[in-house]
Amino acid sequence: MSVVTRFAPSPTGFLHIGGARTALFNWLYARHTGGKMLLRIEDTDRERSTDAAVAAILDGLTWLGLTWEGEPVHQFARAARHREVAEELVARGKAYRAYETADELNDMRAKARAEGRFARYEGTWRDRDPSEAPPGVAPTIRIKSPLSGETVIDDRVQGRVAFPNKDLDDFVILRSDGTPTYMLAVVVDDHDMGVTHVIRGDDHLTNGGRQKILYEAMGWEVPVMAHVPLIHGPDGAKLSKRHGAMGVDAYRAMGYLPEALRNYLARLSWSHGDAEIMSTEEMVEWFDIDGIGRSAARFDFQKLESLNGHYIKAMPDERLLETLTAALPHLPGGNEFLARLTPEKRGRLRLALPGLKDRARTLNDLFARADFIVADRPLALDAAASALLDPAARSLLAGLVPVFQAVEDWQAPAIEAAVKAFTGERAVKLGQIAQPLRAALTGHATSPGIFEVLAALGREESLARIADQAAS
RNA sequence: GCGCCCUUCGUCUAUCGGUUAGGACGGCAGCCUUUCACGUUGCAAAGACGGGUUCGAUUCCCGUAGGGCGCGCCA
Secondary structure (H helix, E strand, O other), X not given: OOOEEEEOOOOOOOOEHHHHHHHHHHHHHHHHHOOEEEEEEOOOXXXXXXXXXXXXXXXXXXXXXXXXXXXXXXXXXXXXXXXXXXXXXXXXXXXXXXXXXXXXXXXXXXHHHHOOOOOOOOOOOOOOOHHHOXXXXXXXXXXXXXXXXXXXXXXXXXEEEEEEHHHOOOOEEEOOOOOEOHXXXXXXXXXXXXXXXXXXXXXXXXXXXXXXXXXXXXXXXXXXXXXXXOEEOOOOOEOOOOOOOOEHHHHHHOOOOHHHHHHHHHOOOEOOOOOOOOOHHHHHHHOOHHHEOOOOEEOOHHHHHHHHHHHHHHOOHHHHHHHHHHHHHHOOOHHHHHHHOOHHHHHHHHHHHHHHHOOOOOHHHHHHHOHHHHOOOOOOXXXXXXXXXXXXXXXXXXXXXXXXXXXXXXXXXXXHHHHXXXXXXXXXXXXXXXXXXXXXXXXXXXXXXXXXXXXXXXXXXXXXHHHHHOOO
């Protein structure tokens, strides 16, 4: 039987990092086994679900390169089917109508909590005759959970997990307005969609027990379950906005590459020996549920950055240039940079890229360091650059002009040879000329190798920038 | 409060009873060097605690502590 996994986000916000990892695992497992991953939008909460969130989630998945099979299933559209199953359960005596109002239930819960008791539905209407139903109350449908014994799920990650049935109450499966609850909808949809493997966050572990009760009530086969540990923030607490619970679009805006994020996320609670840097093909080949660990992982931005730097360096220049220009609109300040990137400057950027990418860990970092490429003359100098351009330095720069005019092949090696000959003549150290040159050409005290900068800028622009700063 | 889960360097992890407990990120130091990086070499850094089981426990069991998740007509 072919593997069918699914990713089932609720569209109440962006695709957060934990969801992205869950989607990644489902995707990897489906690819690894030659199966498929389905996408289901869990929008039964009509109050909180929004179209914008659906769009954000699809966008996030697409950016991450996680593809799904077929059209996304919208859970709410299947409400009639869910109702049908709920009614069938009532007809079979596996579920019953309960006539408490939501307010009454809330009061009962509040009271139980205040008294330090577990707020559990006591099954008041479980065996009561429906003829006793109070008039004017629309009932919910509740499942009859077993009263004794235990419900066991054999989880592929967590192992055998047993829940005492006395703690599992008769949860609502159909609301009084006739719409299904999550618990019902998930089970019916997973069954109807032919899902064979449910891979999700372990915050759903106890739900797994409840869902098993539903599967058994319907006489359906329970899918393989794999509850993956959650991702925590750097301080070990639940991931919140404070650390990393932003949407994946926020990671894109921070200049991370999807392949870097994929690689990083894959290594959270999953490993394959000592493998750290993995191509997507390798991840697909190596991924297995057996490799998933059982403890929660903390999100570590430094490691993500390190990986991201690796992928930036590894990317061929032409592709990196395309990737950067495509990403720019999503990066803070990116549009301004893009607006100034004339075709001529784009050519210079392309030439400077090898030196630039070694120094960058994010795309933001990359284009920030490339500001000298798009800058217009006369360059604004930062404090460190100004300090380098003392009178002696300015006079040395003036001496360089004829040297540069005489360079025949305006490439880094020839330029370097010419400059070294010049430093020999003047008996100065390379640093004494390289630093003022850097300041004049880039406006900063740091930059890629100075000869690469000269080559990238071109002779004309380089000489003009030098003239702006040289002693006349 | 009740239930369930987790616990190896600061972080992510390897180890599937016998290892000098390995790798990666980060840190520190050296090298490279025109700056900053990159690269490279080396160093420091871990089995929460207490009991068992065993010839031998990081590994198996129990307890304690700490952390997490769940306990909605949310998903």
